[in-house]
Amino acid sequence: MGSVDMAELFSRVGEELRTQEGSRIHRQLREATSGSGRLAALLQLSAMAEATPQGPGRLDKSRPAATEWLLRERDAGSDQERLALLNLAVQFAPTPGSEEQQPLELRDHGQTLTAALLRRQHVLHGCGRPEDRAANALYLRQLRDVLPEATSKKFEHELESVLAAADEQPAADEERPFKLPKIYGGLHYKLKRTSALVNPAYVEGKGRCLVANEDIPPGSVLITDSPYAWALGSDRWQTHCQNCCRRTLAPVPCTQCAAVVFCSAGCRQAAWNRFHRAECGILEHLRGGGLTPMALMVARTALTAGMARLRPYLARCDSYDITDVDPAAVYDSLEYDAVFDQVPNSAFRSILDAIRRGTLAIYLLRCLLLTELAAPPAELDERQQLQLAALLLRHLESCACNGFQLSELVPAEELGRDADDEPEAVELGGAVSATMSLINHSCDPNMTRVNHGRHLIAITTRTVAAGEELQDNYRALFHEAPRAVRQAALLERYHFTCRCSACRLHWPMYDRLSAVAPRAAVRDLLETGAQSESDGEFRSAAQAFAAAAQLVEADHDDPLQPNRLLVDCQGYLTRCLWLAYRL
Numbered sequence: 001m002g003s004v005d006m007a008e009l010f011s012r013v014g015e016e017l018r019t020q021e022g023s024r025i026h027r028q029l030r031e032a033t034s035g036s037g038r039l040a041a042l043l044q045l046s047a048m049a050e051a052t053p054q055g056p057g058r059l060d061k062s063r064p065a066a067t068e069w070l071l072r073e074r075d076a077g078s079d080q081e082r083l084a085l086l087n088l089a090v091q092f093a094p095t096p097g098s099e100e101q102q103p104l105e106l107r108d109h110g111q112t113l114t115a116a117l118l119r120r121q122h123v124l125h126g127c128g129r130p131e132d133r134a135a136n137a138l139y140l141r142q143l144r145d146v147l148p149e150a151t152s153k154k155f156e157h158e159l160e161s162v163l164a165a166a167d168e169q170p171a172a173d174e175e176r177p178f179k180l181p182k183i184y185g186g187l188h189y190k191l192k193r194t195s196a197l198v199n200p201a202y203v204e205g206k207g208r209c210l211v212a213n214e215d216i217p218p219g220s221v222l223i224t225d226s227p228y229a230w231a232l233g234s235d236r237w238q239t240h241c242q243n244c245c246r247r248t249l250a251p252v253p254c255t256q257c258a259a260v261v262f263c264s265a266g267c268r269q270a271a272w273n274r275f276h277r278a279e280c281g282i283l284e285h286l287r288g289g290g291l292t293p294m295a296l297m298v299a300r301t302a303l304t305a306g307m308a309r310l311r312p313y314l315a316r317c318d319s320y321d322i323t324d325v326d327p328a329a330v331y332d333s334l335e336y337d338a339v340f341d342q343v344p345n346s347a348f349r350s351i352l353d354a355i356r357r358g359t360l361a362i363y364l365l366r367c368l369l370l371t372e373l374a375a376p377p378a379e380l381d382e383r384q385q386l387q388l389a390a391l392l393l394r395h396l397e398s399c400a401c402n403g404f405q406l407s408e409l410v411p412a413e414e415l416g417r418d419a420d421d422e423p424e425a426v427e428l429g430g431a432v433s434a435t436m437s438l439i440n441h442s443c444d445p446n447m448t449r450v451n452h453g454r455h456l457i458a459i460t461t462r463t464v465a466a467g468e469e470l471q472d473n474y475r476a477l478f479h480e481a482p483r484a485v486r487q488a489a490l491l492e493r494y495h496f497t498c499r500c501s502a503c504r505l506h507w508p509m510y511d512r513l514s515a516v517a518p519r520a521a522v523r524d525l526l527e528t529g530a531q532s533e534s535d536g537e538f539r540s541a542a543q544a545f546a547a548a549a550q551l552v553e554a555d556h557d558d559p560l561q562p563n564r565l566l567v568d569c570q571g572y573l574t575r576c577l578w579l580a581y582r583l
């Protein structure tokens with residue numbers, strides 16, 4: 001997997017830079033003032049020849065492999081094991097109806113796939129959720145329409161009985177709808193998918209931010225953003241939809257490659273149109289070998305934009321004149337210019353960082369040159385290729401501080417643990433959301449950012465007063481980590497020194513915060529919330545905890561002092577919001 005070992009390549013590059021000839025290039029690299037300058041220096045290294053995709057770019061479907069998994073399923077010990085093997089059979093079985101791109105073996109014509117899906121429907125009755133059975137039944141129905149006559153005859157009776165027994169009425173074949181919450185306070189006139197109660201502002205030395213223009217209570221949804229590009233970690237490619245990032249037990253495979261799956265044919269089509277058509281043939285170059293989901297996300301950013309959109313930016317690849325959000329323009333995360341404008345922080349980066357990201361950018365460029373991005377009539381001359389690599393480098397840099405982690409909070413029982421155990425945060429991948437990137441960090445945040453599939457939702461966890469900045473937490477909460485640890489982590493990853501109240505006033509960590517017994521009204525709300533949470537009513541639970549947070553704030557008049565009860569309320573609220581919006 002992965003046609004190049006990045007760690008090995010980096011050490012090869014490092015070695016060459018330490019040679020006498022390399023020291024000249026090293027100096028050039030240090031003195032370069034632009035991304036394209038650094039890349040031009042790196043390209044002189046002979047080791048850079050190895051930053052080239054090798055071997056097949058597509059994980060091909062294989063009927064023998066699919067048949068093998070189908071056979072092994074019979075000896076599987078548990079339903080989970082059965083399902084895993086059947087899913088592999090479905091993934092690797094050639095798909096009928098896609099003959100133009102991939103000739104089917106004459107003997108197959110969808111037989112393996114049909115057999116695996118029929119079998120899967122049986123197994124899902126034992127261990128699936130209704131939505132998984134519905135998804136599988138829907139896919140079987142769609143498949144039946146494209147099966148050659150001989151195959152559909154062969155499976156006629158079984159297909160009829162399985163589909164007749166499918167108790168759920170599957171939805172129409174379209175991209176699965178998201179259930180995004182309503183935005184509090186109406187929509188902003190300029191910031192897409194954002195509340196009218198916040199405004200963009202620019203703070204010298206800190207950059208862009210969002211500021212409340214009136215008091216906003218806890219539990220208010222302020223942003224429901226859709227990322228420009230996103231990517232799952234390759235360990236999730238079998239279990240989560242590449243399009244909506246929903247967990248699925250009945251995945252629908254790509255018709256061309258055996259690498260990725262979707263929750264439905266609708267999501268498959270949406271992803272195909274947006275990025276997968278272009279990447280399907282090079283995906284194996286972009287996984288493994290030390291490449292992170294971030295590299296795939298950057299490749300998808302370029303593929304989503306397309307050459308027509310990128311071309312005007314090639315000449316601007318080295319310009320970093322980012323100041324304010326243009327007050328006259330609509331700000332939309334789904335537009336490439338918003339992604340381009342994200343701060344890459346190039347000036348703060350070390351020479352080692354320049355070497356690593358530069359090498360990666362050159363490798364990504366060479367992968368992308370194999371796709372439709374650079375196919376006629378979009379051919380690029382050498383100068384334009386360097387500019388495109390500089391654009392990729394810029395995105396690799398800005399992703400490091402502006403990219404968001406996609407995760408889901410999974411209840412303990414789903415992980416096979418005791419239902420009373422804490423739910424576990426599972427990392428899925430990453431996403432680029434320019435609007436969310438307008439929000440700065442505080443070790444004492446006033447909001448949380450939850451994922452709804454690939455979507456990012458900003459919800460307040462305490463009152464945000466008029467004039468106060470909306471502040472998220474970049475995984476460094478004051479009550480969980482000592483100040484020195486937080487500050488070091490933030491400086492290293494995000495290149496700033498945090499000056500939040502908790503940092504300035506040296507707030508103590510959780511164990512040393514004084515405990516105050518909640519008054520009766522607060523206690524009642526906390527009990528109601530806990531009851532709703534244990535009943536699985538996460539939205540009601542969140543409402544109760546938000547109301548509790550508001551009461552605690554009313555009793556606590558000094559925002560410069562930490563409050564343990566408020567920290568508790570924010571923690572419960574955050575957890576319930578994550579569970580409520582999980583797809």
Ligand SMILES: [Zn+2]
Pocket residue numbers: 176241242243244245246262263264267
């Ligand atoms: Zn999906």
Ligand SMILES: [Zn+2]
Pocket residue numbers: 254255256257258259260276280
């Ligand atoms: Zn594919």
Ligand SMILES: [Zn+2]
Pocket residue numbers: 442443444486498499500501502503
């Ligand atoms: Zn801080």
